[in-house]
Amino acid sequence: MAVIAPILGRLVKALVTLLAIAVLNFFLIHAAPGDPAVVLAGEAGAADEQMIAQLRERFGLDQPFHVQLGSYVWNIVRLDFGYSFRQGAPVLDLILDRLPATLILTLTAFCISLTLGIALGVAASARVGKASDSLLTTLALLFYATPLYWAALMAVLVFSVELGWLPGFGYETVGAGYTGLARIGDVIRHLILPASTLGLFFMAVYMRMTRASMLEVAQMDFVKTARAKGLSGPVIRRRHVLRNAILPVVTLAGLQAGQLVGGAVLTETVFAWPGIGRLMFESLAARDYNTILGVFLVSAAMVIAFNILTDLVYRLVDPRIGARA
Amino acid sequence: MIRRFASNKGAVIGVLILLAVIALAVSADLLFPRGPWAMVQRPFLVPFSTDGLPLGTDTLGRDVAAGLVHGARVSLLVGLVSTLVALMIGVPLGAVAGFYGGWADEGAMRFTEFFQTIPNFALAIVLVAILEPTLGSITLAIAIVSWPPVARLVRAEVMAVKRRDYVDAARLAGLSKFRILTGEVLPNTVSPIIVMASLMVATAILLESSLSFLGLGDPNAMSWGYMIGAARTVIRSAWWLSFFPGVAILLTVLALNLIGEGLSDALNPHLSRKGTA
Amino acid sequence: MRPVLTIEDLSIALPAGADRPHAVSGMSMTIGEGEILCVVGESGSGKSMTANALMGLLPPGVTVAGGRAVFDGRDVLALPETQRRALRGRQIAMIFQEPMTALNPLMRIGEQISEVFAAHGMYGPTERERRTLALVTEVGLPDPAKIMRAYPFQLSGGQRQRAMIAMALALEPELLIADEPTTALDVTTQAQILDLILDLRRRRGMGVMFITHDFGVVAEIADKVIVMEKGIAVEQGSAAEVLDTPQHPYTSRLLDAIPTGRLPEARSLEPAPVLELKGLRKVYRTGGGLFRPPREVRAVDDVSLTIGRGEVLGLVGESGSGKSTLGRTVVRLVTPDAGQVLVGGTDLAALSEEELRKSRGKVQMVFQDPYASLNPRHRILRALTAGPVAMGRPRAAAEAKARELLEIVGLGPEAAERFPHEFSGGQRQRIGIARALAMEPELIVADEAVSALDVSIQAQVLDLLRDLRARLGLSILFITHDLRVAAQLCDRIAVMQTGRLVEMGAVHDIFLAPRDPYTRALLAAVPGADWAAENRMAGNAEGARP
Amino acid sequence: QEAGGRLDIVVQPEPPGLMLGLVQNGPTQLVAGDIYEGLLRYTTELEPEPGLAESWEISEDGLTYTFHLHEGVTWHDGEPFTAEDVVFSADVFLRETHARLRASLAYVDTIEAVDDTTVVFTLKEPFGPFISVFEVGTMPMVPKHIYEGTDFATNEMNATPIGTGPFKFEAWEKGSFIHLVKNEDYYIDGLPYLDEVYYRVIPDAASRAVAFETGEVDVLPGGSVENWDVARLTEMDGVCSTGSGWEFFAPLAWMWLNNREGPTADVRFRQAIMYAMDREFVRDVVWNGFGKIPTGPVASVTNFYSADVPQYPHDPDKAKALLEEMGYDGQTVRLLPLPYGETWQRWAEAVRQNLSEVGINVEIDAADVAGWNEKTSQWDYDMAFTYLYQYGDPALGVSRNYTADRIQKGSPWNNVEGYENPELDAKWAAAATMTDAAERQAAYDEIQKEIVEDVPVAWLLELEFPTIYRCNVHDLVTTGIGINDGIRNAWIEQ
Numbered sequence A: 001m002a003v004i005a006p007i008l009g010r011l012v013k014a015l016v017t018l019l020a021i022a023v024l025n026f027f028l029i030h031a032a033p034g035d036p037a038v039v040l041a042g043e044a045g046a047a048d049e050q051m052i053a054q055l056r057e058r059f060g061l062d063q064p065f066h067v068q069l070g071s072y073v074w075n076i077v078r079l080d081f082g083y084s085f086r087q088g089a090p091v092l093d094l095i096l097d098r099l100p101a102t103l104i105l106t107l108t109a110f111c112i113s114l115t116l117g118i119a120l121g122v123a124a125s126a127r128v129g130k131a132s133d134s135l136l137t138t139l140a141l142l143f144y145a146t147p148l149y150w151a152a153l154m155a156v157l158v159f160s161v162e163l164g165w166l167p168g169f170g171y172e173t174v175g176a177g178y179t180g181l182a183r184i185g186d187v188i189r190h191l192i193l194p195a196s197t198l199g200l201f202f203m204a205v206y207m208r209m210t211r212a213s214m215l216e217v218a219q220m221d222f223v224k225t226a227r228a229k230g231l232s233g234p235v236i237r238r239r240h241v242l243r244n245a246i247l248p249v250v251t252l253a254g255l256q257a258g259q260l261v262g263g264a265v266l267t268e269t270v271f272a273w274p275g276i277g278r279l280m281f282e283s284l285a286a287r288d289y290n291t292i293l294g295v296f297l298v299s300a301a302m303v304i305a306f307n308i309l310t311d312l313v314y315r316l317v318d319p320r321i322g323a324r325a
Numbered sequence B: 001m002i003r004r005f006a007s008n009k010g011a012v013i014g015v016l017i018l019l020a021v022i023a024l025a026v027s028a029d030l031l032f033p034r035g036p037w038a039m040v041q042r043p044f045l046v047p048f049s050t051d052g053l054p055l056g057t058d059t060l061g062r063d064v065a066a067g068l069v070h071g072a073r074v075s076l077l078v079g080l081v082s083t084l085v086a087l088m089i090g091v092p093l094g095a096v097a098g099f100y101g102g103w104a105d106e107g108a109m110r111f112t113e114f115f116q117t118i119p120n121f122a123l124a125i126v127l128v129a130i131l132e133p134t135l136g137s138i139t140l141a142i143a144i145v146s147w148p149p150v151a152r153l154v155r156a157e158v159m160a161v162k163r164r165d166y167v168d169a170a171r172l173a174g175l176s177k178f179r180i181l182t183g184e185v186l187p188n189t190v191s192p193i194i195v196m197a198s199l200m201v202a203t204a205i206l207l208e209s210s211l212s213f214l215g216l217g218d219p220n221a222m223s224w225g226y227m228i229g230a231a232r233t234v235i236r237s238a239w240w241l242s243f244f245p246g247v248a249i250l251l252t253v254l255a256l257n258l259i260g261e262g263l264s265d266a267l268n269p270h271l272s273r274k275g276t277a
Numbered sequence C: 001m002r003p004v005l006t007i008e009d010l011s012i013a014l015p016a017g018a019d020r021p022h023a024v025s026g027m028s029m030t031i032g033e034g035e036i037l038c039v040v041g042e043s044g045s046g047k048s049m050t051a052n053a054l055m056g057l058l059p060p061g062v063t064v065a066g067g068r069a070v071f072d073g074r075d076v077l078a079l080p081e082t083q084r085r086a087l088r089g090r091q092i093a094m095i096f097q098e099p100m101t102a103l104n105p106l107m108r109i110g111e112q113i114s115e116v117f118a119a120h121g122m123y124g125p126t127e128r129e130r131r132t133l134a135l136v137t138e139v140g141l142p143d144p145a146k147i148m149r150a151y152p153f154q155l156s157g158g159q160r161q162r163a164m165i166a167m168a169l170a171l172e173p174e175l176l177i178a179d180e181p182t183t184a185l186d187v188t189t190q191a192q193i194l195d196l197i198l199d200l201r202r203r204r205g206m207g208v209m210f211i212t213h214d215f216g217v218v219a220e221i222a223d224k225v226i227v228m229e230k231g232i233a234v235e236q237g238s239a240a241e242v243l244d245t246p247q248h249p250y251t252s253r254l255l256d257a258i259p260t261g262r263l264p265e266a267r268s269l270e271p272a273p274v275l276e277l278k279g280l281r282k283v284y285r286t287g288g289g290l291f292r293p294p295r296e297v298r299a300v301d302d303v304s305l306t307i308g309r310g311e312v313l314g315l316v317g318e319s320g321s322g323k324s325t326l327g328r329t330v331v332r333l334v335t336p337d338a339g340q341v342l343v344g345g346t347d348l349a350a351l352s353e354e355e356l357r358k359s360r361g362k363v364q365m366v367f368q369d370p371y372a373s374l375n376p377r378h379r380i381l382r383a384l385t386a387g388p389v390a391m392g393r394p395r396a397a398a399e400a401k402a403r404e405l406l407e408i409v410g411l412g413p414e415a416a417e418r419f420p421h422e423f424s425g426g427q428r429q430r431i432g433i434a435r436a437l438a439m440e441p442e443l444i445v446a447d448e449a450v451s452a453l454d455v456s457i458q459a460q461v462l463d464l465l466r467d468l469r470a471r472l473g474l475s476i477l478f479i480t481h482d483l484r485v486a487a488q489l490c491d492r493i494a495v496m497q498t499g500r501l502v503e504m505g506a507v508h509d510i511f512l513a514p515r516d517p518y519t520r521a522l523l524a525a526v527p528g529a530d531w532a533a534e535n536r537m538a539g540n541a542e543g544a545r546p
Numbered sequence D: 001q002e003a004g005g006r007l008d009i010v011v012q013p014e015p016p017g018l019m020l021g022l023v024q025n026g027p028t029q030l031v032a033g034d035i036y037e038g039l040l041r042y043t044t045e046l047e048p049e050p051g052l053a054e055s056w057e058i059s060e061d062g063l064t065y066t067f068h069l070h071e072g073v074t075w076h077d078g079e080p081f082t083a084e085d086v087v088f089s090a091d092v093f094l095r096e097t098h099a100r101l102r103a104s105l106a107y108v109d110t111i112e113a114v115d116d117t118t119v120v121f122t123l124k125e126p127f128g129p130f131i132s133v134f135e136v137g138t139m140p141m142v143p144k145h146i147y148e149g150t151d152f153a154t155n156e157m158n159a160t161p162i163g164t165g166p167f168k169f170e171a172w173e174k175g176s177f178i179h180l181v182k183n184e185d186y187y188i189d190g191l192p193y194l195d196e197v198y199y200r201v202i203p204d205a206a207s208r209a210v211a212f213e214t215g216e217v218d219v220l221p222g223g224s225v226e227n228w229d230v231a232r233l234t235e236m237d238g239v240c241s242t243g244s245g246w247e248f249f250a251p252l253a254w255m256w257l258n259n260r261e262g263p264t265a266d267v268r269f270r271q272a273i274m275y276a277m278d279r280e281f282v283r284d285v286v287w288n289g290f291g292k293i294p295t296g297p298v299a300s301v302t303n304f305y306s307a308d309v310p311q312y313p314h315d316p317d318k319a320k321a322l323l324e325e326m327g328y329d330g331q332t333v334r335l336l337p338l339p340y341g342e343t344w345q346r347w348a349e350a351v352r353q354n355l356s357e358v359g360i361n362v363e364i365d366a367a368d369v370a371g372w373n374e375k376t377s378q379w380d381y382d383m384a385f386t387y388l389y390q391y392g393d394p395a396l397g398v399s400r401n402y403t404a405d406r407i408q409k410g411s412p413w414n415n416v417e418g419y420e421n422p423e424l425d426a427k428w429a430a431a432a433t434m435t436d437a438a439e440r441q442a443a444y445d446e447i448q449k450e451i452v453e454d455v456p457v458a459w460l461l462e463l464e465f466p467t468i469y470r471c472n473v474h475d476l477v478t479t480g481i482g483i484n485d486g487i488r489n490a491w492i493e494q
Ligand SMILES: Nc1ncnc2c1ncn2[C@@H]1O[C@H](COP(=O)(O)OP(=O)(O)OP(=O)(O)O)[C@@H](O)[C@H]1O
Pocket: B277, C014, C015, C018, C019, C020, C023, C041, C042, C043, C044, C045, C046, C047, C048, C049, C050, C059, C060, C061, C062, C213
């Protein structure tokens, strides 16, 4: 298909970008005060020079900076993310351990926010100017303006503590030994609160955007053509307006889906969700260089993957793109 | 245009709320001369229970109302300044990319894409952690993660405007490229930038509060995010500690959004053309 | 003849704050079976609103204030929405002006046509498909099976308009409303579409309400004409009556303003060339990425020509033939790939950016869109003085000159202090001309400088140009797709086709003895050519007879 | 006692690893204390009691320590635990990896296995507190058969630790929980009672409180929820709490005052700080009434404590007078809080407020854990919060912060304030090598009196970290190390 070539081109560019990100992050993170040896020593509650020197040597921190950078980049090129000396495990293992949780969380949040956002946006645009439209838009604004973490805290308070309907944190019931369907059900129960709080903000974004886009497309000439054909309002909205209105929403959603991965830190923290956002934050505090860099790279790769995916979707929805480029 | 803006009910409400917040922020020292940190009473006083402490006291017996008013300063300041900085990065970059095209465009866009690829919030966290949380570093970090959309918007607008005939006319008049860019093109891209900026201030306020919540706030500056972050451990026993700053953030962000939407309606060439053509 | 539609005393109210209270007031008319009624009038005269009211597609805020429109024994204006919807597409169909935007960009052509059947719940899927194919074939689209699977962007403007017509004809409506369906098309395509409509009318016998502002088109197809001015039907009657013996002064004014085929007297010119083009080439490469070869368009292909001092050279050709590219190369807004642009001996094409800036004054340009050619944020004075000041003229002198020029183009000097949005389109175009003149150029390139204007205003601007030519001895490269306009103003005409100059010669030669087949095709396609020719024969005093 | 059941305990933050011989931070010991064991355990009165060593003798001269090991002890992988393992652990493994123990091992001449169950430590000179170094966190026993001859830090078995303790490592879901199961072959019949223990990772303090409320976890170890929640949680039905279990560590919080430069170099300024601070307020408000105001460097539960020292009550006027006397010019002093959560942040804010009330300009410096470590170990601070364990004896956990030989850049656990007092240095050294308890008490009485006069650091609070648990859990805390020791005695009443 004609789709392959531009995607390949983008992949090449993406790899270069990723490498650049690796280098930049390397500089950034090494610029932070303290290093993993100091942190480890600090946590031990006792340290002497011998211990710190030992740690530095083991982490390769005794090497000149450019040597460290060089070997890091060389490892990245070979897809070797290095070893987390703090956690005593290869970084890739650590990330792969955590990645599924993050993906489940963010993808669910993403799907919820996208479908609900578009549905509500369409509903609001169909009732533009009426009370139900005002209600929906006001709600969306409220969701948009509510700090995420605050919504998360409130959600736990209400649904978990007061009502006891849903578990307030964690990924699954620990040690319950569920398997198969029971396990999936268990994970879903745990997923509801974090996914909906994470999705709330984006739902508001997509809803507002869908509504605006629907109203704008509704002004276009071809909608008039459709009306002149004698099509009914709902059919026009579905077949003509929505399909065109959804394109900018798809673009934005693609941009944000990638960012969701790195942006789930707050949700993962409040809900004790064992994802890579938290891994990043904790590794940052511990100056676990390889791990932070690894997480960064993986989430950046996610961003790129989602962008390419959006592009593909876009090509499917909009026949003009592939042909024009 | 102002008339159209003023006829938008939401926008007017937004302006009123924002003006109120600004007024409070400006008069913070008059209203609460002792500052937000003074421990004035017993801790955990319930709102409306004690004279002179309408919103109660916090975990250390500090006046919540004082914190709210002084916090408005920090939140607004961070929001405004970081937006300005983001504009200062994004506008020139986008303008040069859109106007000169070719390698300049390619370079600037790769650069922008690069920053868009790095996970935003994570980058903000890393930056603040590295630079250590001070108002300056927080503002800078927020600006750094929020400029890429500005650059993209400005680039798109500039590319659209530069194709207008009057830009060609200016070239024919022998104006230098730089003068064409600054005199003819950029002024005509201002409206969407203003709209975007108003929303960016809102986002920046949220971002600052999120960083604060993670413990990456400036410990010397009372901000709303700090108040919520500090209060979350007592959210069960002292709801008002996180409720009031939460509402303050919500209202301010709401106001900025309403203003942004009002502006975008008022400045939207679509609508205005329909009205006059 | 059985009337299909009878409109009685139709009034359409505009929302508060519009430029006038009623878009249309007190309009009455009838369209008979198989009859084509042309609605003409200047922009804003209420033509579209009338059509929209009939379809029940008035924009929000605009309402029917009174009157009836009897169709098929019922007042369509009073029908509830569901019944109107049943009517739309099935009994009354409509086509629109902009073929580019009137089709859904994301839907295949076939789908969009067969949707009409679906909208009215007719036929099963296979039957729909069969009928769609028949329609596509009927409107003369090439390779119907392929077209059905194509998306709008893959079709040319004319093809899209045919697709629109196929859609409108799907359910064999009794009335077809066409709102300027050919305005956006170039002459040859326009001629084809007009033919198609005439042909379909003959075969189907439907009534057609045809909206246009072009009397040429009227002359070509109308049975009846109704002339509108500011929402009021000032005159109606058979095409012959209205065109030949207009009663209302507004009609006469409109008719007078049309550039007829009348050819002005040939003038004698100095031989000294102002502009010389030698072997000019410009190739556009688009697309192309890491893995695909770019697409090439030879927009200007080996063009050589000269323009003498005080001469007006018309450049005509179909859309996409490379006229604008050539014009822009002359002022060097576009840098040619090869060839020379000699203005007063210097080769503009070879100058560096900085040298070019200094010699910008020599050639100036007047643009097509008067709304887009002035910076909305600058006062007129600034628009007129920026150039001269940048060239090193003292500001005071430049300002004095600007006011003087405003007077010359027929605007008061006080216009200098106003902003563009305070002027009408025609006035803006005058400002555009003044701006070009302010640089004291040797040559002005006017790219479709009057195409966007209403006929009457078009006439005014052409008058101005003629006047300036006489007074200042201006040389002009006049780019237009409208041969009639070219005939009004030009000394010589050059015809372009796909980037090449196919013919060039004095106006008379081109019009009366075209050599190239392409030129002949262009001339034949001009709507109302016959009518105009008759006019010419009717013998106007100054008409230059062969 | 009933056998069986499962206990869910919060661990915060997630430990970096569970190999106690390599990593000795708090969370690691909390979990790994169940897996590994030391030779001795210590009562809440800090008396040694049998651990892996059934009995022990100390020679008259205080130079020979002989331990008799339990018979029939096996590692979790089935290998027998012998005296060779003890020698390997103390002499080879921990000497290389355990900085704190290394300081004590400096007094040790030889460690020898006499037979399979007898080990003899021979000291170079008497070291008073030596009997206190055999706790599991200080000297964990590690398996020789796994580590001998390998690179300890990268040994693959570190991921699946093998100890002799009452619980065996089962699984670790990073970011969620660590699962330990009962060691069926534990050398004491009938122990442990519990079938399994889950250590749960919940990063947010508020969520941890919620987890306890909703019954998700049964035990909140000290410090895992913010103090404001402690009162609320302990008031719930069926919830108990105990402050016991920290006697051995006796965490004492203070502010390092930079003795080298700036206003804090002036003893009057340091004394002014002591007077300016309202430590009762902090204890009552920030710490919710938990803890004790310290009188000096030695915590009241640590051996050889003395209350007979100069006192520093809250007295702003005295503070102002002292500042006046020294001519404090309003120079801003930086205050570095401990980045361990809201409590510590509030504490710093309260101190800043107290100090500013007497006219000291304070600016809070922000840093995360790494930044804090870096700044304190590089002496880049004016005042910095910290707290340290005392390990039951001034010579183990106190003197290291005040003697000149422990002024070492690069580590935050020594004389970071840069206090130099050669006279006192000599007294500290002499007290450490005394063997007679009364003699030592006298020496430390003198030291405490003198050092409190100098205020090298501002002592803030003897921390009390109450452990919160459901009342149907019994015998959770039985030693001075609390749940950081193996919880082999804990049982659940059904
Ligand atoms: N959506 C609208 N709202 C308010 N007024 C409108 C709207 N659309 C058109 N008008 C006004 O209605 C009047 C008639 O407009 P209409 O579109 O019928 O003109 P027209 O004859 O079709 O002109 P053109 O040749 O430019 O298409 C004009 O005065 C115009 O300003």
